[in-house]
Amino acid sequence: MKTVKSTTTNLLATSECNLLMSLKGLRADDVYKQVKPELNHIGWIFGHCAVHLDWVTNLMTEKTRAFSEEVCHYYRYGTTKEEILDGGPPISFSDLMGSYLKVSKSFINYLVEVKEDELFSSFPGEPGENLLETILRISLHFMGHAGQIVLIRQALGNPGPSFVSGAKAESRERILDDWHDWWESAREDF
DSSP states (O other): OOOOHHHHHHHHHHHHHHHHHHHTTTTTTGGGOOSTTOOHHHHHHHHHHHHHHHHHHHHHHHOOOOOOHHHHHHHHHTTTTHHSSSSSSOOOOHHHHHHHHHHHHHHHHHHSOOOOOGGSSSHHHHHTTTTTHHHHHHHHHHHHHHHHHHHHHHTTTOOOOOOOOOOOOOHHHHHHHHHHHHHHHGGGGO
């Protein structure tokens, strides 16, 4: 039987699947290219999603943040283009991804343990928002940025997957296995 918890967790997992798939086949030299001065590069967009999930995970689980203050500052909303472009990112894309995957696993493990009624508990990071709304916001955040990554890759001449996939757990598992195989073979290039 579908519950609010199972539906919400599935939505988050689908969103993450699409965020990761938007990166599959990415060329290492495209990670930090800007297609227009007013647009962020793929590395910043993904890092922004990573530190956002890290912040939420930290607030909910009280575990130590996976990313340093310097990394969080670089990828936070509100960092200026000058700051982003001046000196480059404070972490390699490979290390960023490795830390993100650990954060994601920690957050999913946390959600497995959450009781259904706790989804409606207040979220400490956003006044007036509960955990359910936070998970929905993260899901929308991931999907929006996955779309940006797809468009940037098209502009760079390296289009990746451009459709929503992984809505069902069985197909998502297969898709993510394929993604992990790609990442393991490509990780050293990043």
